[in-house]
Amino acid sequence: MMTDLLLIDGNNIGYAAMYQPALSRLAHNGSPTGGILGLTQSVMRLSALFPDAVPVVLWDGHAAWRRELCPEYKANRKDTPEKIEVAEKWRQQEPLARTMLYHMGVTQVRACNAEADDLAGLFCRSLQTEDCPVRQITLVSNDRDWWQALGPSVDWFSPITDTRVTVEDMGTDKVKDGPFSGVDEYLLAKAIAGDDSDNIPGVSGVGVKTAVKLLRTHGGLEGICAAVENGSAKDKKSAAIAEQHATIRRNLRIMDWRQAPDPDPWQIGVAREPFHAAAALDWCAELGLGRLSERLSDDGAWGRQVGMWPVGNVVDFLEDAVHA
Structure with missing residues:
Protein backbone atom coordinates (compact mmCIF):
# COMPACT_ATOMS: atom_id res chain seq x y z
CA MET A 1 0.00 0.00 0.00
CA GLY A 171 11.18 27.89 -13.08
CA THR A 172 8.52 30.59 -12.66
CA ASP A 173 8.04 33.95 -10.97
CA LYS A 174 5.93 32.25 -8.30
CA VAL A 175 9.01 31.71 -6.14
CA LYS A 176 10.88 34.51 -4.38
CA ASP A 177 13.83 35.79 -6.44
CA GLY A 178 12.89 33.36 -9.24
CA PRO A 179 12.72 31.99 -11.77
CA PHE A 180 15.54 29.47 -11.35
CA SER A 181 16.76 26.89 -13.85
CA GLY A 182 16.65 24.33 -11.05
CA VAL A 183 17.45 23.70 -7.42
CA ASP A 184 21.21 23.62 -8.08
CA GLU A 185 21.15 27.16 -9.45
CA TYR A 186 18.99 28.23 -6.52
CA LEU A 187 21.46 26.78 -4.00
CA LEU A 188 24.52 28.30 -5.65
CA ALA A 189 22.86 31.72 -5.88
CA LYS A 190 22.03 31.53 -2.17
CA ALA A 191 25.59 30.52 -1.35
CA ILE A 192 26.80 33.64 -3.16
CA ALA A 193 24.23 35.98 -1.63
CA GLY A 194 24.39 34.49 1.88
CA ASP A 195 21.48 33.68 4.14
CA ASP A 196 20.31 36.30 6.63
CA SER A 197 17.98 33.91 8.43
CA ASP A 198 20.84 31.52 9.26
CA ASN A 199 23.40 34.34 9.58
CA ILE A 200 25.61 32.97 6.80
CA PRO A 201 27.52 35.91 5.28
CA GLY A 202 27.74 36.07 1.50
CA VAL A 203 29.24 38.45 -1.03
CA SER A 204 28.43 42.01 0.05
CA GLY A 205 26.11 43.81 -2.34
CA VAL A 206 25.19 40.70 -4.34
CA GLY A 207 21.64 39.42 -3.94
CA VAL A 208 20.15 36.20 -5.25
CA LYS A 209 18.80 37.75 -8.47
CA THR A 210 22.14 39.34 -9.32
CA ALA A 211 23.92 36.08 -8.52
CA VAL A 212 21.62 34.18 -10.90
CA LYS A 213 22.22 36.75 -13.66
CA LEU A 214 26.01 36.49 -13.34
CA LEU A 215 25.97 32.69 -13.09
CA ARG A 216 24.02 32.51 -16.33
CA THR A 217 26.14 35.12 -18.08
CA HIS A 218 29.43 33.38 -17.33
CA GLY A 219 28.38 29.74 -17.10
CA GLY A 220 28.54 29.12 -13.36
CA LEU A 221 30.80 30.04 -10.46
CA GLU A 222 34.00 28.81 -12.11
CA GLY A 223 32.98 30.71 -15.23
CA ILE A 224 32.69 33.95 -13.24
CA CYS A 225 36.15 33.40 -11.74
CA ALA A 226 37.63 32.65 -15.18
CA ALA A 227 35.98 35.74 -16.71
CA VAL A 228 37.43 37.95 -13.99
CA GLU A 229 40.87 36.39 -14.43
CA ASN A 230 40.94 36.83 -18.21
CA GLY A 231 39.48 40.34 -18.03
CA SER A 232 36.19 39.68 -19.84
CA ALA A 233 34.25 40.47 -16.65
CA LYS A 234 35.23 43.89 -15.35
CA ASP A 235 32.29 44.63 -13.04
CA LYS A 236 32.84 44.94 -9.29
CA LYS A 237 30.28 42.28 -8.35
CA SER A 238 31.88 39.60 -10.50
CA ALA A 239 35.26 40.57 -9.04
CA ALA A 240 33.87 40.28 -5.50
CA ILE A 241 32.44 36.84 -6.26
CA ALA A 242 35.77 35.64 -7.63
CA GLU A 243 37.61 37.03 -4.63
CA GLN A 244 35.30 35.21 -2.22
CA HIS A 245 35.25 31.93 -4.12
CA ALA A 246 36.35 29.95 -1.03
CA THR A 247 33.66 31.52 1.15
CA ILE A 248 31.00 30.68 -1.44
CA ARG A 249 32.15 27.06 -1.55
CA ARG A 250 32.04 26.97 2.26
CA ASN A 251 28.51 28.39 2.21
CA LEU A 252 27.41 25.78 -0.31
CA ARG A 253 28.83 23.05 1.93
CA ILE A 254 26.73 24.37 4.83
CA MET A 255 23.55 24.84 2.80
CA ASP A 256 23.53 21.83 0.49
CA TRP A 257 22.07 18.87 2.36
CA ARG A 258 23.78 16.47 -0.05
CA GLN A 259 27.14 17.67 1.26
Missing part, protein backbone atom coordinates in the same frame (compact mmCIF):
# COMPACT_ATOMS: atom_id res chain seq x y z
CA MET A 2 1.45 3.34 -1.08
CA THR A 3 1.12 6.39 1.12
CA ASP A 4 2.03 10.09 1.21
CA LEU A 5 4.13 11.79 3.90
CA LEU A 6 4.15 15.22 5.49
CA LEU A 7 7.66 15.93 6.79
CA ILE A 8 7.07 18.73 9.30
CA ASP A 9 9.81 21.05 10.58
CA GLY A 10 8.95 20.91 14.29
CA ASN A 11 11.24 23.63 15.65
CA ASN A 12 10.52 25.97 12.77
CA ILE A 13 6.78 25.87 13.35
CA GLY A 14 6.89 25.81 17.15
CA TYR A 15 9.34 28.71 17.26
CA ALA A 16 7.27 30.71 14.75
CA ALA A 17 4.19 30.22 16.94
CA MET A 18 5.92 32.18 19.69
CA TYR A 19 5.79 35.28 17.48
CA GLN A 20 1.99 35.13 17.21
CA PRO A 21 0.66 37.60 19.82
CA ALA A 22 -2.09 35.37 21.21
CA LEU A 23 0.19 32.35 21.50
CA SER A 24 3.23 34.26 22.78
CA ARG A 25 1.24 35.31 25.87
CA LEU A 26 -0.25 31.89 26.57
CA ALA A 27 0.97 30.32 29.83
CA HIS A 28 -0.13 27.91 32.54
CA ASN A 29 1.07 28.17 36.14
CA GLY A 30 3.69 30.63 34.99
CA SER A 31 5.13 28.42 32.23
CA PRO A 32 4.73 29.27 28.52
CA THR A 33 2.53 26.93 26.49
CA GLY A 34 1.78 28.86 23.28
CA GLY A 35 4.41 27.05 21.22
CA ILE A 36 3.00 23.65 22.24
CA LEU A 37 -0.50 24.70 21.26
CA GLY A 38 0.66 26.33 18.04
CA LEU A 39 2.61 23.28 16.88
CA THR A 40 -0.02 20.69 17.80
CA GLN A 41 -2.82 22.72 16.23
CA SER A 42 -0.70 23.14 13.12
CA VAL A 43 -0.13 19.38 12.86
CA MET A 44 -3.87 18.76 13.19
CA ARG A 45 -4.67 21.42 10.61
CA LEU A 46 -2.10 20.03 8.18
CA SER A 47 -3.54 16.56 8.59
CA ALA A 48 -6.96 17.93 7.64
CA LEU A 49 -5.51 19.78 4.62
CA PHE A 50 -3.64 16.65 3.47
CA PRO A 51 -5.97 13.81 4.54
CA ASP A 52 -4.13 11.19 2.46
CA ALA A 53 -0.75 11.93 4.06
CA VAL A 54 0.79 10.73 7.31
CA PRO A 55 2.46 13.50 9.37
CA VAL A 56 6.01 12.98 10.61
CA VAL A 57 7.55 15.71 12.77
CA LEU A 58 11.32 16.19 12.38
CA TRP A 59 13.37 17.74 15.19
CA ASP A 60 16.74 19.51 15.20
CA GLY A 61 19.78 18.02 16.82
CA HIS A 62 23.17 19.76 16.98
CA ALA A 63 25.08 19.79 13.68
CA ALA A 64 28.25 21.19 15.26
CA TRP A 65 30.19 20.84 12.01
CA ARG A 66 28.28 23.78 10.51
CA ARG A 67 29.41 26.11 13.29
CA GLU A 68 32.95 24.83 12.92
CA LEU A 69 32.84 25.94 9.28
CA CYS A 70 31.03 29.19 10.04
CA PRO A 71 31.18 30.42 13.67
CA GLU A 72 28.46 33.00 12.90
CA TYR A 73 25.98 30.28 11.89
CA LYS A 74 22.57 31.05 13.47
CA ALA A 75 24.19 33.37 16.04
CA ASN A 76 21.55 35.96 15.12
CA ARG A 77 18.84 33.83 16.76
CA LYS A 78 19.87 35.36 20.11
CA ASP A 79 21.22 38.78 19.20
CA THR A 80 18.44 40.80 20.89
CA PRO A 81 16.70 40.51 24.29
CA GLU A 82 13.41 39.69 22.53
CA LYS A 83 14.96 36.84 20.53
CA ILE A 84 16.65 35.47 23.66
CA GLU A 85 13.32 35.49 25.50
CA VAL A 86 11.48 33.75 22.64
CA ALA A 87 14.23 31.15 22.23
CA GLU A 88 14.23 30.39 25.96
CA LYS A 89 10.45 30.07 26.07
CA TRP A 90 10.48 27.65 23.15
CA ARG A 91 13.40 25.69 24.66
CA GLN A 92 11.24 25.06 27.74
CA GLN A 93 8.29 23.91 25.63
CA GLU A 94 9.97 21.72 23.02
CA PRO A 95 10.18 18.50 25.11
CA LEU A 96 6.60 19.03 26.30
CA ALA A 97 5.44 19.44 22.70
CA ARG A 98 7.19 16.19 21.78
CA THR A 99 5.36 14.41 24.60
CA MET A 100 2.01 15.82 23.46
CA LEU A 101 2.58 14.65 19.89
CA TYR A 102 3.68 11.25 21.22
CA HIS A 103 0.35 10.82 23.03
CA MET A 104 -1.45 12.01 19.89
CA GLY A 105 0.03 9.15 17.86
CA VAL A 106 2.28 11.35 15.69
CA THR A 107 5.53 9.83 14.44
CA GLN A 108 8.62 11.90 15.29
CA VAL A 109 12.28 11.68 14.28
CA ARG A 110 15.34 13.34 15.82
CA ALA A 111 19.06 12.90 15.28
CA CYS A 112 21.54 13.99 17.95
CA ASN A 113 24.07 15.19 15.37
CA ALA A 114 21.90 16.50 12.51
CA GLU A 115 19.24 19.11 11.87
CA ALA A 116 15.67 18.54 10.73
CA ASP A 117 16.84 19.77 7.30
CA ASP A 118 19.35 16.91 7.07
CA LEU A 119 16.70 14.37 8.00
CA ALA A 120 14.32 15.79 5.39
CA GLY A 121 17.03 15.44 2.76
CA LEU A 122 17.78 11.88 3.85
CA PHE A 123 14.14 10.81 3.58
CA CYS A 124 13.56 12.60 0.26
CA ARG A 125 16.57 10.84 -1.26
CA SER A 126 15.16 7.52 -0.07
CA LEU A 127 12.16 7.97 -2.39
CA GLN A 128 14.44 6.78 -5.18
CA THR A 129 14.85 3.29 -3.72
CA GLU A 130 13.08 0.27 -5.12
CA ASP A 131 9.87 -0.97 -3.47
CA CYS A 132 9.48 2.35 -1.64
CA PRO A 133 6.07 2.46 0.13
CA VAL A 134 5.95 6.27 0.00
CA ARG A 135 4.48 7.87 -3.11
CA GLN A 136 4.73 11.61 -2.35
CA ILE A 137 6.45 13.78 0.26
CA THR A 138 5.27 17.26 1.17
CA LEU A 139 7.86 19.27 3.09
CA VAL A 140 6.18 21.50 5.66
CA SER A 141 8.32 24.42 6.79
CA ASN A 142 8.50 28.18 6.52
CA ASP A 143 12.18 27.77 5.61
CA ARG A 144 12.80 28.17 1.87
CA ASP A 145 16.08 26.25 2.22
CA TRP A 146 13.85 23.19 1.99
CA TRP A 147 13.18 23.98 -1.69
CA GLN A 148 16.44 22.19 -2.49
CA ALA A 149 14.75 18.82 -2.01
CA LEU A 150 11.99 19.53 -4.54
CA GLY A 151 11.52 16.90 -7.21
CA PRO A 152 8.87 14.96 -9.13
CA SER A 153 7.60 13.39 -5.91
CA VAL A 154 8.50 16.16 -3.45
CA ASP A 155 6.78 19.52 -2.95
CA TRP A 156 6.91 22.21 -0.24
CA PHE A 157 4.19 23.90 1.80
CA SER A 158 4.38 26.92 4.12
CA PRO A 159 1.86 26.67 6.98
CA ILE A 160 2.04 30.44 7.55
CA THR A 161 1.12 31.55 4.02
CA ASP A 162 -0.50 28.30 2.80
CA THR A 163 1.81 28.50 -0.21
CA ARG A 164 2.68 25.33 -2.10
CA VAL A 165 5.80 25.17 -4.29
CA THR A 166 6.66 22.38 -6.72
CA VAL A 167 9.86 21.76 -8.67
CA GLU A 168 8.08 23.13 -11.74
CA ASP A 169 7.33 26.36 -9.84
CA MET A 170 11.07 26.94 -9.41
CA ALA A 260 26.24 17.11 4.92
CA PRO A 261 27.88 14.17 6.72
CA ASP A 262 25.60 11.16 6.88
CA PRO A 263 23.88 11.18 10.29
CA ASP A 264 24.97 8.32 12.53
CA PRO A 265 22.04 5.88 12.26
CA TRP A 266 22.53 4.87 15.89
CA GLN A 267 21.96 8.48 16.96
CA ILE A 268 18.64 8.82 15.12
CA GLY A 269 15.46 8.02 17.01
CA VAL A 270 12.13 7.20 15.36
CA ALA A 271 9.40 7.47 18.01
CA ARG A 272 5.76 6.61 17.65
CA GLU A 273 3.02 5.11 19.79
CA PRO A 274 -0.69 4.63 19.00
CA PHE A 275 -3.00 7.52 19.82
CA HIS A 276 -3.77 7.40 23.54
CA ALA A 277 -6.74 9.68 24.20
CA ALA A 278 -6.62 9.41 28.00
CA ALA A 279 -2.90 10.23 28.14
CA ALA A 280 -3.36 13.12 25.70
CA LEU A 281 -6.25 14.53 27.75
CA ASP A 282 -4.24 14.20 30.98
CA TRP A 283 -1.36 16.06 29.32
CA CYS A 284 -3.73 18.79 28.12
CA ALA A 285 -4.94 19.20 31.71
CA GLU A 286 -1.35 19.28 32.99
CA LEU A 287 -0.53 22.07 30.52
CA GLY A 288 -3.82 23.95 30.81
CA LEU A 289 -4.68 23.38 27.14
CA GLY A 290 -8.43 22.94 27.52
CA ARG A 291 -9.23 24.09 24.00
CA LEU A 292 -7.02 21.32 22.59
CA SER A 293 -8.55 18.61 24.78
CA GLU A 294 -11.94 19.16 23.13
CA ARG A 295 -10.50 17.72 19.91
CA LEU A 296 -8.76 14.68 21.39
CA SER A 297 -11.55 12.43 22.59
CA ASP A 298 -11.55 8.73 21.70
CA ASP A 299 -14.40 9.09 19.20
CA GLY A 300 -13.40 12.49 17.77
CA ALA A 301 -12.20 13.32 14.26
CA TRP A 302 -8.55 13.17 15.30
CA GLY A 303 -8.83 9.65 16.67
CA ARG A 304 -10.60 8.46 13.53
CA GLN A 305 -7.97 10.01 11.29
CA VAL A 306 -5.02 8.56 13.21
CA GLY A 307 -6.69 5.15 13.03
CA MET A 308 -6.58 5.24 9.23
CA TRP A 309 -2.85 5.97 8.89
CA PRO A 310 -0.71 3.12 7.47
CA VAL A 311 1.82 3.72 10.23
CA GLY A 312 3.67 0.44 9.79
CA ASN A 313 4.64 1.34 6.22
CA VAL A 314 5.76 4.79 7.32
CA VAL A 315 7.93 3.61 10.19
CA ASP A 316 9.48 0.91 7.98
CA PHE A 317 10.30 3.56 5.36
CA LEU A 318 11.89 5.88 7.93
CA GLU A 319 13.95 3.18 9.60
CA ASP A 320 15.08 1.71 6.25
CA ALA A 321 16.22 5.19 5.18
CA VAL A 322 18.11 5.69 8.43
CA HIS A 323 19.97 2.38 8.20
CA ALA A 324 20.48 2.25 4.42
